[in-house]
Amino acid sequence: MTESILVTGATGTVGQHVVVALSDRDVTIKIGVRDPETVSEEITGEVIKFDFTKPETWGRALTAVDGIFLVRPPVVAKSKIGSFVEAADRVGVDRIAYLSAIGAEKNVLVPHHWIEKRIMATDMEYTLLRASFFMQNLLKVHRRDIVEHGEIFVPAGNGKTSFVDARDIAETAAIVLTESGHANRAYDLTGPEALDYGAVATIFSDVLDQRITYPNPSLLTFGRRMRRRRKPLGFIALMCGIYTIARLGLAARVTDDSRTLLGRQPRRMRAFVEDHADDFREDSPPNGPPTGNEA
Template sequence: MTNVVLVTGATGTVGRHVVAALTARDADVRTALRDPEPVSSEIADVGDTVAFDFTKPETWGRALTDVDGIFLVRPPVVDKSEVGSFVDAADRVGVSHIAYLSTLGAAKNVLVPHHWIEKRIMATDLEYTLLRASFFMQNLLEVHRPDLVEHDELFVPAGSGKTSFVDARDVGEAAAVVLTESGHVDRAYDLTGPEALDYGEVAAIFSDVLGRSITYPEPSLVAFANRMRRRGEAVGFIALMCGIYTTARLGLAARVTDDSQRLLGRRPRKMRTFVEDYADEFRGTSRRTGR
């Protein structure tokens, strides 16, 4: 159990929900922000904010002062070694507990940076909880929203493979649980949603909820990469997405666990609930408000 909790990645897909869930639990939250000035009121209204950057160790001391627990995110743009050095710094100053946002399969997959960071955390004296999350439903709001809004299609090169999509709101709430309740120290949880779906089934849910036909054309990896290039996405990001969707295509992203249910004390959100909750954004009638 922790008192002051430092939340990294607090403006991100999961971090914003960690802040909200910790606040709802009356935890003492400190949000670590690269630029504390222009953050949304959603973040600024809660707790203390501190300037923090993984690539600027001179910002770490103030951020870590009197901190008991950390919600740790490795931003995709930050090198794993910088996150590792930050973990060591947290250990040195006496932080007691880190909840780390990892990815499903990280224990065995030596290719993902999360594998290395998990090991680095476990090599310290810190108490830890590893939150190995499945593919976020919110990726559909971010990377794939233009295809849905402008072309009425789900343009994902995942073939007929199934994915155990998890809602980032549930991941955020699970993080708040492990940081504020006892019994989660030195444990790892595989956080998935309640069902594994292929993208044809996801498209059918979109069609039903939005009241218009959304198709899943099962694009090849090459067709997907070409469209992403035309949209101006970076080559590295496209390669990462292709790797993730190849995992799904091979049927390796389909495992459903009951860890989310056990932590949340309720069923995690289904894909249908996610699409209903963000329907205006998928209809294009709402300004993108975040996740």
């Protein structure tokens, strides 16, 4: 019998591509979204109303489901995700692929650490996809600086980051959910290279054929610009935390896991910018739905 996969976060950066990647495979797809109206009619799959904060929506979402692609939306409390994971286990879901973050196993402060443990305590087969920094953050959070100021404005110092393309993460999710050999495993998903933001700015300049710089702002200068844009303090603190990790050289580790799973090299930054060149031009709207985190 054809298996059924529930995709959460299906309108998000990774989830939208998981739906596409699964549609090439012999599975039925359940697309769990808060507002079914936001999902294009061209998308393959059964669209159902689903909200982590509304347990009354979980029953229909979990009915006759064999596997789950699980995303923790940044705005949802980890306890809600934990309760949902337990509900999935109770109704007999076989396996779960969880979008986690690289280093989560060692960092007790990040919600992913706690959620991973909750998943591992269930009877479900799990695969933890511990992703590095998404290339798509440049398209969402930092697009305005690139388009309006011709600069990549992040407080990452000269630290390197092993950027990964969300489309590659999505393909690996489809693989681990539909092929054998990935039960109770964790993968560190990075791109094929670690780049500092000066090198990223050079790639943007080459591909867009316009001057994009990296002014290498301090944490304070970055924080001030974000405050002028009335960004919430929590958001600014999160950004500073993330870029401090890069600044300290702790975001640079490149692994072979993406290549091994995909059977090809994961996408490079240059390919990402080429594919999205139009989205980085002034007259085009930002790609994808707003995350609430746009800078």
